[in-house]
Amino acid sequence: MEFGEFADTAAEIEELSADSDIIDAVTDLLSSANDDLEVLARFVQGRVFPAWDSTTLDIGPNLCYTAIARAAGQNVSADDVEDRLAEMGDIGAVAASYEFGGQQGLAAFGGGRDELTVAEVATELDALATTEGSGSQDTKIDILFGLFNRTESLEARYLARLVLSEMRIGVGEGTVRDAISAAFDVPVESVQRALQVSNDYGRVARVAESEGEDGLDDLQLEVGRPVQAMLAQAGAVTDALEDWEVAGVEWKFDGARVQLHYDGETVRIFSRNMEDVTDPLPEVVEYAEENLAAPAIVDGEVVAMDDGEPLPFQEVLRRFRRKHDVARAREEVAVELRAFDCLHADGEDLLTAPLVERHDRLQVILSGGVSALTVTGDEDEIADIEANALDAGHEGIMLKNPDSTYSPGRRGKNWRKRKPDVETVDLVVTGAEWGEGRRASFLGTFLLSARTEDGDFETLGKVATGITDEELAELTELLEPHIATQDGQTVEIAPGIVFEVGYEEIQESPTYSSGFALRFPRFLGVRDDKTPESADSLERIERLAEMQ
Known part of the structure; x- marks a missing residue:
């Protein structure tokens, strides 16, 4: 296909507003793609x-x-x-x-x-x-x-x-999923499952075209190829027990999410953003090689530790960023694996197995380092587990539906995180201002935005507190390559960096394009493990505002 034909289609899609019309246009594009099918299934998403x-x-x-x-x-x-x-x-x-x-x-x-x-x-x-x-x-x-x-x-x-990853024509993952289903007359459920196990829209489109439903159903997880992590939403103990009667309760670690792949000989580790972080984490590799009894895909957290005490999340991210002198970094900040789920074990995919079964398999194949899972309907017992987690220096607890399957990339109600402290949000930096006086060489005030369903970003506040001079220098170095335009002291930042921000309240406000504003926002850290596409959505901001 000529690139001009793709551009014509993209322009037509951009003018459409109805989801059904967009799906129809993408369906036509994929139906006529021929040898370019795999590429077009990606290009149309940007x-x-x-x-x-x-x-x-x-x-x-x-x-x-x-x-x-x-x-x-x-x-x-x-x-x-x-x-x-x-x-x-x-x-x-x-x-x-x-x-x-x-x-x-x-x-x-x-x-x-x-x-x-x-x-x-x-x-x-x-x-x-x-x-x-x-x-x-x-x-x-x-x-x-x-x-x-x-x-x-x-x-x-x-x-x-x-x-520049700024396609923004209104085509998301769900659109391409539905278009693959329509273009090649296969059930959308089969497409969804195939996408979950392969994490490759181009490959799924090709299999749907050439092998149909049977081919899609034959796709399996592959050790060494990461899939999206299952996500949690904020929740309360009473709501969880009301929905499930009993809950699987685990400690919530203040670490960085990882997906560990072991093929029986080689270990590879991927971040939540599916970046290969194997090299910066040699002790986790060694641990897996010594303690995994079979090929597996394991979900967990890497936690920074010092004499048995957990260190802040940012210490883990320092290790993730390290590309050189890893041995020295290992001496300065030690990290350990806390595994809590198993997606694949010894040749068998476990995505559709219930949580308790997956956890049992994890304990069989991994000797040590497995997070304890307690299934209970007793609120007092859950409160004791939470108190122990906090006393040990961790964030709180996770509440999980014991019967739930593993849904890659989904933030459903089957996993709920409970933290006693203030809620935080992960927002994209889309602007900044140069400082004044001794901070004149640093970016010092940062404009924060939430992503929308169509891939745009809407502003909802600025953060300038909670940042040391040393951090300002690091943030300036991190953000300067993303500066798109500058007008005096104000700069526009191309979406690329995600901040974790604490706040006291979310208020309705005409000041920012989202219609909301963060009250007393405070910088907590850079989320190196997140992309703008995985940052918090405007829909979540609206939901948090309603929950106050």
């Missing part, structure tokens, strides 16, 4: 790589602006592109406003402008993602320049959005 794959393009806004400017002509600079973005507000519109195709160079794909195909875009973006080492930035710019130089206006619009 993804370049499968959901389980932690590979990224590693393209910051400034690098993209440079490539656009070069393709636009000698009289256009990256600053010009940035200025136009400040006026238009959409990098796709900016790219579409230039006339490409007249520039020549090593990556200009020869003399004339031949039609760009979807397969060629996918190949070039894959090459871009694997480019590293000395001179890699220049090579990335060459590749992007070559692509933009072959585009017409509408193609440039969606290429720019795809490169």
